[in-house]
Amino acid sequence: MNCAAVRDLLPEHALGVGNGEVADIEKHLSWCAACRKEARDLERAAGMMAFALAPAEPEPELQERIAETVGEAARRTPRPAAVPRRGRRAAVIVLAAAVALAGLGAGAVLARRGDHAAELASQAQQQHGELARFRQFIQNAAFVDPGTEAALGNLTPRGKGSARGSALTIVSPNVADQVIVIVNGLKDGGEPLTVTLVGRRGRSLLVARIRRLDAGGGATVASIVKNDLSSYKRVVVRDAAGRVVLSGTLGAEAPVSSPTP
Amino acid sequence: MEGLLAGDDAAIRALYARFGRAVYTMGLRLLGSREAAEELTQDVFLTAWRKAARFDPQRGRLSTWLMTIAHNLAVDRLRRETGVSRPHLVLVDQVPDAPGADEEYVLMERDEAMRALGSLSDAEKRLIARTYFRGMTAREIAEADGIPLGTVKTRLRSALIKVRRANEQKEPS
Numbered sequence: 001m002n003c004a005a006v007r008d009l010l011p012e013h014a015l016g017v018g019n020g021e022v023a024d025i026e027k028h029l030s031w032c033a034a035c036r037k038e039a040r041d042l043e044r045a046a047g048m049m050a051f052a053l054a055p056a057e058p059e060p061e062l063q064e065r066i067a068e069t070v071g072e073a074a075r076r077t078p079r080p081a082a083v084p085r086r087g088r089r090a091a092v093i094v095l096a097a098a099v100a101l102a103g104l105g106a107g108a109v110l111a112r113r114g115d116h117a118a119e120l121a122s123q124a125q126q127q128h129g130e131l132a133r134f135r136q137f138i139q140n141a142a143f144v145d146p147g148t149e150a151a152l153g154n155l156t157p158r159g160k161g162s163a164r165g166s167a168l169t170i171v172s173p174n175v176a177d178q179v180i181v182i183v184n185g186l187k188d189g190g191e192p193l194t195v196t197l198v199g200r201r202g203r204s205l206l207v208a209r210i211r212r213l214d215a216g217g218g219a220t221v222a223s224i225v226k227n228d229l230s231s232y233k234r235v236v237v238r239d240a241a242g243r244v245v246l247s248g249t250l251g252a253e254a255p256v257s258s259p260t261p
Numbered sequence: 262m263e264g265l266l267a268g269d270d271a272a273i274r275a276l277y278a279r280f281g282r283a284v285y286t287m288g289l290r291l292l293g294s295r296e297a298a299e300e301l302t303q304d305v306f307l308t309a310w311r312k313a314a315r316f317d318p319q320r321g322r323l324s325t326w327l328m329t330i331a332h333n334l335a336v337d338r339l340r341r342e343t344g345v346s347r348p349h350l351v352l353v354d355q356v357p358d359a360p361g362a363d364e365e366y367v368l369m370e371r372d373e374a375m376r377a378l379g380s381l382s383d384a385e386k387r388l389i390a391r392t393y394f395r396g397m398t399a400r401e402i403a404e405a406d407g408i409p410l411g412t413v414k415t416r417l418r419s420a421l422i423k424v425r426r427a428n429e430q431k432e433p434s
């Protein structure tokens with residue numbers, strides 16, 4: 001995205017009604033100081049409007065209810081004091097997962113010789129199970145910050161097809177958020193594939209590229225991202241032509257079903 | 262913020278005492294009912310607790326951060342619940358003596374908002390209100406009014422620049 005395209009989007013971006021180009025805009029702003037200044041100026045102006053409404057008086061009991069609700073949430077999930085994000089620790093978590101999960105692609109190669117669809121389904125189930133176990137590990141491990149949330153989802157093709165996948169996002173209060181995606185049974189020739197997370201109001205965030213599929217049409221990718229992934233609930237995998245080959249919703253874990261042959 | 266992170270009762274109450282009314286106001290004025298406004302206020306403070314570690318004072322004020330959360334949640338709800346009639350917007354310059362208009366904690370923010378509104382024509386106020394308070398995109402406004410998309414975008418930018426300039430000399434360096 002060039003400066004002209006970004007500037008065209010900045011007023012709506014500042015007013016909080018953008019159309020899903022947030023990741024592209026933020027990427028541009030990360031290196032273009034002139035556009036960044038324009039963006040911050042417009043955001044500051046838009047932010048002033050938050051206090052432009054005629055004040056209204058809440059019921060006095062609301063304060064009590066909110067103190068109780070937040071206090072209760074904090075007791076259930078205690079959070080540590082704020083510390084700077086530490087990319088190195090995040091990398092260790094993702095690396096551990098990637099290493100543990102990378103071996104899960106071997107079955108797909110063998111599957112080409114037998115009942116391809118059934119093998120892929122079984123493999124998808126196994127991968128999903130591994131990610132589910134990893135999620136549980138993340139949520140219970142002593143070295144992971146309390147309050148870390150992990151969301152898991154199945155990836156399926158839009159129509160018929162035997163490709164399957166799983167995705168896991170790890171949202172941390174203190175270190176960089178992470179995403180792990182495993183795919184299998186994808187057709188050769190569509191590389192490089194892109195993995196995008198879709199959030200509020202269609203905001204999309206490119207989190208990984210799959211440059212090469214293995215012999216079973218599979219790959220495992222893991223990324224550390226600086227964005228807050230807590231509001232991103234959809235995962236979309238596209239081929240080089242931009243076609244959606246797999247997609248799914250995080251946190252809505254349907255059992256892995258058998259693919260259509 | 263550390264108190265909020267830890268779920269400390271006094272910290273939550275202090276944050277509410279400072280910004281609770283402003284958040285509730287946004288809920289009531291945008292969504293239209295006390296019930297929706299209370300729900301929104303609760304969601305905003307829960308979200309603030311969850312994201313407290315991400316607040317960066319070097320990037321902006323606490324008030325801006327909290328009201329951005331409130332605005333995002335309110336606009337999400339507006340856009341999700343299409344077909345629901347919304348209340349007529351009442352801006353602070355229309356009722357300067359409303360309860361809380363002299364609230365000490367947000368006096369600076371309220372002054373900025375008054376200067377911002379004073380810098381805009383009625384048409385510009387309406388345009389900003391439709392986007393910021395109603396969640397309409399430039400395209401939706403262009404289609405509704407039958408004017409080119411580029412014109413709406415230009416007017417939005419120009420209105421925001423006016424708001425910015427109106428407050429430029431008043432901001433601490």
